[in-house]
Amino acid sequence: MHLTGVGKRYGLRGPWVLRAVDLHLPRGALIRVEGGNGGGKSTLLRVVAGVCEPTTGSVTERGSAAYVPERFPPELPLTARRYLTHLGRLHGLTGRESRRRADEWAERLGFADKIRAPLRGLSKGTCQKVAVAQAFLAEPDLLVLDEAWTGLDQPSRDVLDGCVVERIEAGATVVFVDHDPRRLADEVYETYRVEAGAVVAAIPEARAIRVLIDIDTGPSPELDRLPGDPVREQNRPGVVRLHSSTAHSDALLRHLLTTVPGVSVRAVHREGDGA
Numbered sequence: 001m002h003l004t005g006v007g008k009r010y011g012l013r014g015p016w017v018l019r020a021v022d023l024h025l026p027r028g029a030l031i032r033v034e035g036g037n038g039g040g041k042s043t044l045l046r047v048v049a050g051v052c053e054p055t056t057g058s059v060t061e062r063g064s065a066a067y068v069p070e071r072f073p074p075e076l077p078l079t080a081r082r083y084l085t086h087l088g089r090l091h092g093l094t095g096r097e098s099r100r101r102a103d104e105w106a107e108r109l110g111f112a113d114k115i116r117a118p119l120r121g122l123s124k125g126t127c128q129k130v131a132v133a134q135a136f137l138a139e140p141d142l143l144v145l146d147e148a149w150t151g152l153d154q155p156s157r158d159v160l161d162g163c164v165v166e167r168i169e170a171g172a173t174v175v176f177v178d179h180d181p182r183r184l185a186d187e188v189y190e191t192y193r194v195e196a197g198a199v200v201a202a203i204p205e206a207r208a209i210r211v212l213i214d215i216d217t218g219p220s221p222e223l224d225r226l227p228g229d230p231v232r233e234q235n236r237p238g239v240v241r242l243h244s245s246t247a248h249s250d251a252l253l254r255h256l257l258t259t260v261p262g263v264s265v266r267a268v269h270r271e272g273d274g275a
């Protein structure tokens, strides 16, 4: 999908939250959005999801979309199952298929025992699971997740990670905000930063180069498929410097020390310590 010249402000005289944003969000890509508090991340996600109209510019080729908002409104006089079934029908599924998927997602996300409880009585964590279920149940072309992991317990966060990867593999576009810079770091195709109304491509924090690992390489080192895909630099003959993020450096060292034949680690430096 494409955003072309998108601007957004709330009210006729409100300040511009987004200005002249041009973005291409390809199919099958996981897109991370970062930025300071109140910088406009949620606004960008709402415009991308189509739940809020841009003030200027246009959004094209969105396809079917689903959205997990930062705050899910559970103030509805419905059970979780009726709510999910209703949402399924709005997405064009039959009643029967909606119910089947509602039960399947409740099982998967671990709230099957609460699916017949009124939304109003659910804990924050369970509400969040319902919010996630309503978005995935429709198998949309575009999935927009605004801090969807917040409020979930660790097992559910892992399940959600897996669900996101599945959607990407199915060819969907997934756009997300999450406070954890390591969230799905290996899967992220592109990171954008919202800054003073502009949206700029950024090096994701989790991928930032922070650790330098010098290794002695044997005659034919197996340096394929290293954790975190570090940048390699031939320092001098027989010595390669790997530029790794902190997020991947432990796994990379473990891999180098235990799995790669003919390689020994000479030195590990932190970026900026004069190495």
Ligand SMILES: Nc1ncnc2c1ncn2[C@@H]1O[C@H](COP(=O)(O)OP(=O)(O)OP(=O)(O)O)[C@@H](O)[C@H]1O
Pocket: 010, 017, 035, 036, 037, 038, 039, 040, 041, 042, 043, 044
């Ligand atoms: N519905 C609204 N009406 C008026 N102003 C709004 C509305 N939603 C957001 N804003 C304003 O737009 C700006 C950007 O808000 P937004 O929620 O998009 O930022 P954010 O980066 O997601 O923030 P946070 O990190 O705090 O969630 C803020 O100044 C906010 O007060």
